[in-house]
Amino acid sequence: MTGTENRCRLMLILPEGNDIAARQTMLEDALRGGDVASVVLPQYGLEDGLFQKHAEALVPVVQKAGAAALIEGDTRVAGRAKADGIHIAGGFDALAEAMEKHSPKLIVGGGNAKDRHGALGMGDLAPDYIFFGKVGGDIKPEAHPKNLALAEWWASMVEVPCVVMGGTDPQSALAVAETGAEFVALCQAVFAEPQNAAQVVATVNALLDEKAPRFED
Template structure:
């Protein structure tokens, strides 16, 4: 078995599906495909009640699958669903507020770093990770070149882990890993065909085992 702790790992972004049972099945199947560090659960325009129901359906499945469950944005939903942490898609103030309220009891990461300056401002807050890209930013097969460039600079300069949004292609994990980022986020590459989600995660892990650079201790 590969030492996944020493190379880039997968983070899944839960798919936008109309039914909770459908989403739960897709996420559960994906987690059976191999190593996944965490799963981010976005709100996708649901009202708070529907999002609460979705989170309560997914959080136990994620945790039982050995991954951390991160709720995007809604702190009340995160607390009530007993999630492991929060993904904050907003800027500096939103991350700072979440960290003040919830660390060290919960994982808090994310941010909206668009350049080196905004990334360093986020880094000064010492979040658990910074996120480069958008949760729904996998609109092309490959990761956005700007995110890869910023991630490569960040990984060479800062110890705080970096998560980069991958592309629609499973092969996009190789480019993200090559930047030095600790995590690659995948959505459509895994869930575009929910019936093959486990196979997609297995393929992504195999590529990372083979081609991702190893981190130094």
């Protein structure tokens, strides 16, 4: 491992899809590109049984690459698929319930924090991370300015790590890093053209290596 631990790192969010083999390949390719801290596997519209099959095929791919596999959706799937944790897309109540049931056995983070007050309430639960933005929120090239502002405020005063949903442009990762956020989540920026996923991951890591601020020990 190079010096990635002391700067903003990548969280990947796998886009929706029905073809398990194609999703495995897409994920393997992306993870070959370089450092990835974690991968969120959302349920999207898959019914629970089918989501289970997807998770059981995809979780090992993530773990083999040394990243943490996080399930968003039916939390029972996380246990059965031996995932590392769960990503909570709901608000305070959903995060509180997940913390009570699954922490510290599993990584528990998320919360979809929309404002300072809500974020602080979630922070009091001491999750593994707080998420600014939402899965599927990458609809513009840059990260949402509100999420960047929240992350900058949060990172300056709260110890709980934060993740910011980036934009469709891989370069948006740098604006996230500059807030002091520990992680930037990318989806369309990496997977819109799956054949280029590894190159995008490599490019983003090189950008963060060169320009992201370093955390103090």
